[in-house]
Amino acid sequence: MKIIMLGVPGAGKGTQAKMIADKYHVPHISTGDIFRANIKNGTELGMEAKKYMDQGLLVPDELTVKILLDRVAKNDCENGYVLDGFPRTIPQAEVLDKALAEINDKIDFAINVDVPDENIIRRMGGRRACLSCGATYHVEHIPPKKEGICDACGKELVLRDDDKPETVGNRLDVYHKQTQPLIDFYNAKGILKTVDGTADMKDVFAAIVSILG
Numbered sequence: 001m002k003i004i005m006l007g008v009p010g011a012g013k014g015t016q017a018k019m020i021a022d023k024y025h026v027p028h029i030s031t032g033d034i035f036r037a038n039i040k041n042g043t044e045l046g047m048e049a050k051k052y053m054d055q056g057l058l059v060p061d062e063l064t065v066k067i068l069l070d071r072v073a074k075n076d077c078e079n080g081y082v083l084d085g086f087p088r089t090i091p092q093a094e095v096l097d098k099a100l101a102e103i104n105d106k107i108d109f110a111i112n113v114d115v116p117d118e119n120i121i122r123r124m125g126g127r128r129a130c131l132s133c134g135a136t137y138h139v140e141h142i143p144p145k146k147e148g149i150c151d152a153c154g155k156e157l158v159l160r161d162d163d164k165p166e167t168v169g170n171r172l173d174v175y176h177k178q179t180q181p182l183i184d185f186y187n188a189k190g191i192l193k194t195v196d197g198t199a200d201m202k203d204v205f206a207a208i209v210s211i212l213g
């Protein structure tokens with residue numbers, strides 16, 4: 001099963017993608033997590049990506065597409081995957097479709113986690129992320145067992161650099177200009193499914209499971 005998660009920054013794509021990955025035994029692939037891991041490890045790719053990410057801009061397609069295509073070619077992707085944060089532009093979606101068509105394959109579902117912009121700034125300030133394993137918490141809604149420490153791997157939780165209110169505003173603008181057209185793109189293919197992302201995360205997941213079967 002090959003799934004794409006769509007939605008504004010902070011809609012809960014990562015939260016839901018992890019739950020999907022656990023239930024359906026497919027890898028969760030987040031281009032944002034891949035970039036953040038590279039930034040943390042000080043790689044050349046990380047340094048380049050950081051310039052864009054800190055401003056809330058998209059990392060150029062040339063960098064992003066190669067990383068994603070290399071990742072989905074790995075053995076653990078044989079039975080599918082859940083993509084979180086990719087594609088984010090029409091050209092990225094076209095490259096993915098072409099690569100899949102070459103192996104007689106296609107995306108099964110594009111899940112749009114729908115949350116209005118007004119809800120987002122509030123959510124982001126409360127988010128805490130683990131840069132080691134990619135786990136995500138929220139100080140009010142989904143707190144870790146021990147404050148500031150990741151339940152999954154025991155490392156320190158941080159407020160992401162791009163979660164400052166002024167950067168979140170930019171990310172929302174970029175989403176509406178560059179990523180939102182993907183909603184029509186996947187709708188036209190008949191694989192777009194929209195869920196109400198303002199609901200409790202367990203209810204959002206139940207709605208997704210009823211779509212995926």
Ligand code: AP5
Nearest residue numbers: 009010011012013014015031032053059085127137138201
């Ligand atoms: P990325 O890491 O993908 O960030 P994003 O799309 O901005 O999305 P977020 O991770 O911020 O939000 P999310 O939807 O995953 O929400 P979450 O589950 O954490 O990308 C970061 C940057 O990398 C981009 O800006 C760009 O520069 C670059 N990049 C990445 N991919 C790229 C690409 N393909 N092309 C070009 N550039 C790329 O939830 C948010 C918060 O809400 C959490 O605290 C969570 O606990 C809480 N929450 C979740 N669900 C609920 C709920 N139902 N109710 C209440 N709270 C909830």
Ligand code: MG
Nearest residue numbers: 013014030032
């Ligand atoms: Mg995310």
